[in-house]
Amino acid sequence: MTAPLLFILAALALTLSPQKAAADAALIILDRGQxxxxxxxxxxxxxxxxxxxxxxxxxxxxxxxxxxxxVWQNRPSNPANENRLIFTAHGDVLGYYAPNAGGVLNLFDVNGRRVAYRPARGTKSLFSTSGQWCGTVDSPRGGGMVLAMTPECARLFSGHGG
Incomplete structure (x- = not known):
């Protein structure tokens, strides 16, 4: 892991609410230049x-x-997805993630609309459903997941953006 990403993850860890489950995923907005x-x-x-x-x-x-x-595994009503929430540093829930049997990581908004995915192999990058590069995903040592996304892709969770 590189120093800039470590700094981002360390700063994020300091801002996250302690009541969040280890399986939840924090979403941070990335500066592509960094x-x-x-x-x-x-x-x-x-x-x-x-x-x-x-x-x-x-x-x-x-x-x-x-x-x-x-599909049941991807529905917002599936209890397993209550432990896979995607949230902001302020604790706002944007959606949830659900892995599929082939290894693809799907990201859904709170209504169950698929907004992005990470392919099964070869990359940690996230892509919008239209194929736009959206960011990256990492699993810090303490567990859980961190999603670093461009502002345009983060807006997809609210139905807006690229």
Whole structure:
């Protein structure tokens, strides 16, 4: 892990509410200019044009039923998703995440609308359902998950943005 990302994660850890479960995911807004090359969209593994990252790749596709909001594992009413909340540093819940059997990590808004995904292999990058590079995901040592997203992609949780 690089020093800038460690700094971001350390600062985030200081601001998070202690009552959040370890499986929840904190969302922070990233400054793309501060992101190391190996985590950004310029790195070949993280490129939106890489076939395995594309929204139409079979495991990433919205047409794949494993990624749909109507499947039990992805519904907001599934009790398992209550432990996979995506929240801001202020404690506001934006949505939840749900992994599928193929290894894709799906991000949903509070109404169960899929807004982004992380492909199963080769990258820690997040992509919007339209294929735009959205940010990166990391699992800090203490457990849980941190999502670092561009402002445009973070707005997708409210139905706005790229």
């Amino acid at each position: 992101l190391p090359f190996e985590l950004g969209p310029g790195h070949p593994a993280n490129s939106p044009t890489r076939p395995g990252n594309a929204p139409h790749a079979s495991w990433n596709s919205g047409a794949n039923t494993a990624n749909g909001g109507s």
